[in-house]
Amino acid sequence: MKKIINNVEDIVPELISGLVKTNSGLIKQIEGTTAVVRNDKKFSETKQVGIVSGGGSGHEPLHAGFVGDGMLSAAVAGEVFTSPTPDQIYEAINAVNKGMGVLLIVKNYSGDVMNFDMAKEMAEADDIKIRTIVVDDDISVENSEFTQGKRGVAGTVLVEKIVGAAARSGMSLDDLAKLGQAVINNTKTIGIALHAATVPAVGHPGFELKDDEIEYGIGIHNERGYSVEKIKPSQVLADELIEKILKEFIDKSGKFAVLINGMGGTPLMEQYIFANDVLNELNDKNIDVQFSKVGNMVTSLDMQGISLTIMKTEDNWIDMLKEPVVTIGW
């Protein structure tokens, strides 16, 4: 394993320290935690529902990179690929609560769900109103009804963007939770890997792929997918993933949003070539794409690969996606 790090145990505090040092006007660290909270003037002057997200580290810029006016109020970073602890989440809730309540955006992993739940119980004991939405956009796991359910992956950032825009405009906690759940229901993602990630504490890639193989349906923590196949041209990959995702939408009319997400080790060049193929194919299929975004948003350490997220939007979601925000990563 070759990584630009110091001690493996210091990865998260050092990462947060680097983030905060290079963006001090935007975010600050919550003392004694690896959580960050907005540090801009507008934040201290304006009342709104607090939006808190978080999860294991290794997905940068998610989540800390999406803290700022119009997106998250605070983000809590756990150890690499490990949910943060309830006390840290509780601190973040306290740091953003302005009396209008706090919405928690959680990715659907048992660890995250449980730790955020415990933090919620702690905050409720202080009479803070809390609502939780659980993102589960990954459609690669079939039969998910009988299990933990689907995973939360790249679609999370679109949820954070829309909910963040609505919170900025003054929406109430209950309405935000309702909106967030509607967005989640309409957001579908699937990913492929060319090369697995190397978890620093493990020291070798989570799984092995041959020189001409890719894996379909991977998660963002090296969870293996549903099949290994030979690499194909970008165009074919785009067609396959689109077909799989579109099956999830019964009604294909209306306005759609698309996210092409790099997994960390795949350069922008490939992401844009893939984006070109995706948009061409969606256009051929008469899907009306009104918003699209490309880049490393929800990564998996140094994994090489991409994911495709398609969202069927309602109301003014497209406008909310397009609203300018001040964050590191959007």
Add this chain to the structure above:
Amino acid sequence: MKKIINNVEDIVPELISGLVKTNSGLIKQIEGTTAVVRNDKKFSETKQVGIVSGGGSGHEPLHAGFVGDGMLSAAVAGEVFTSPTPDQIYEAINAVNKGMGVLLIVKNYSGDVMNFDMAKEMAEADDIKIRTIVVDDDISVENSEFTQGKRGVAGTVLVEKIVGAAARSGMSLDDLAKLGQAVINNTKTIGIALHAATVPAVGHPGFELKDDEIEYGIGIHNERGYSVEKIKPSQVLADELIEKILKEFIDKSGKFAVLINGMGGTPLMEQYIFANDVLNELNDKNIDVQFSKVGNMVTSLDMQGISLTIMKTEDNWIDMLKEPVVTIGW
């Protein structure tokens, strides 16, 4: 070689097509070229000196990702790692010329210098006033006086940012060229690689490094550096690179700007850990850092590695670096 592409010959047009499709409010393609030009309302309504940059592809988001209000007016993309041709550059010049002249920002490679020179000659034949600045921030090549000179690398983006801000504020062509040259003189970069890039037409990494080796002083086109050593902790790397760069500045007082640049295959996590070490060390050395930025700005395909750029600023350069811009990549 595993890459998400179609035909190797179609990489650049498809990449540009993806970029433009996903950012149509911001940039548009100049017909018949792989150059892009600003497409925002303000561009068509405001007069300013045109700022054109460009170079080989494979460094995304550079340059097209920095086209927008406050940075570049247009960017010209050549084949992978190959300078664009003069006719394309000439088209870009024509697309941005509003009568106040056009500044060309060129990285110091003989191909780029010559092709931009020819485009300049073509435009001057049309009575367009042209000035050129040549970025050569890479300090890894010693004895550069006797050769082609130093290479232009990640510092280019800081030059584009400051010159772009000044152009937006209405600065004249001659003053912009003077400013740009002053910025270049004060900008120093050095990079390391953990893994070489794979040029698609070649199909294998440009050079081989062992599992515990890194190469110091690499260029952004797989140009080899000055030494191969064992990987070290981020802190040690930061100290070494800083020491090497600070030697270039006689006067270490004043305000400094810092860019930590990912080479394409290195995740943000490592970049921020490295940034933390860099800022700690500069702080210990009493260097007054007033601006810092972290991210994949000037990449080298899928190369794993980072570069460190330090700039000694003058006048209001820090403010110009901090000014908000509307681009894909800044």
Add this chain to the structure above:
Amino acid sequence: MRLELEEASNWIKLFAKKVEANKSELNELDTAIGDGDHGTNMDRGAKAIVESLSKNDPTNVSDLYKDTAFAMIQKVGGASGPLYGTAFLDMSKAVKNGNIELSDLIQIGTDGIKRRGEADVNMKTMIDVWQPISDVLKSGKLIKKDVKEALDSTEDMVATKGRASYLEEKSKGHIDPGSQSSAYLFDTLVDVLGENN
């Protein structure tokens, strides 16, 4: 049978030691069907327990379990932190107003895990060790063979909760990592009680 402070304290410390010694083994089990960090997580928790106990030096079993719970909750994260944390927190509350039977105590911990994890037996989780051990204690003495049997039973299960559930059928044929760490907990309990408890 009830655990007094000294026994309970020995138990928790032995458990922490066992976890630290078997960090890599737990990571390996979790690499096969999870994300490879159960050992790292539990090791962080074990160290936090040791630190907390030596700092607070709890003077009753309720505080002992509470310190254990807080150390797990605040330092582990992931799935195992809240699960062990909830078990011990519920156990702490239960013994607050007077010591209770060991078999009741473990059932209370088990119920905490079930509630927190929204899970039950046969889902290939640590519950598949906690519940059988609780049952054994109710009907008599606990020996290491009981622990081993419970642990081994997870091997052939298909996971329907936790990270291993994404693997569906492919989760079969592997011991559940959380069940292994729970087996360490009950092995060390037997060590404290003696095989003739």
Add this chain to the structure above:
Amino acid sequence: MRLELEEASNWIKLFAKKVEANKSELNELDTAIGDGDHGTNMDRGAKAIVESLSKNDPTNVSDLYKDTAFAMIQKVGGASGPLYGTAFLDMSKAVKNGNIELSDLIQIGTDGIKRRGEADVNMKTMIDVWQPISDVLKSGKLIKKDVKEALDSTEDMVATKGRASYLEEKSKGHIDPGSQSSAYLFDTLVDVLGENN
């Protein structure tokens, strides 16, 4: 000696063929001391030349050289595009008002490269083939041995221009890729002239 349209046209077409056939060899040379694309670049240029000539079917040598120059300038990029392009553009201008001596023509092309590249002999660039060939032509007939000698002379040079110059001393021991493509140009010139020119 002057090149008439048919000879000149044959020359350029043979050169394009030779380049296409040796694309990988040029890439390999450029991988050693450059960025590995000289073959890809020149091949793109060669294809553009062929296309342009078949489309425009130039009726005089000036137009022939101009079409060649434009194809190189517009399709090659990198360093070699402007260099070959400038050489042929200057040659086109020179023959516009009447054909000139071949030795003068090649010297004009060489001067164009020197001007564009701000370079001279002994810097391990294509100039180290163009200039010696130009000298040979001035003093008599050109044979392939002359071309080979000029090409081989680049092997021991240290590059001070172009991408290879970043390698400083390490650029020694390798043939310069642009000199190799230039050697193809002059080898095919000999083919057109015949070894007894």
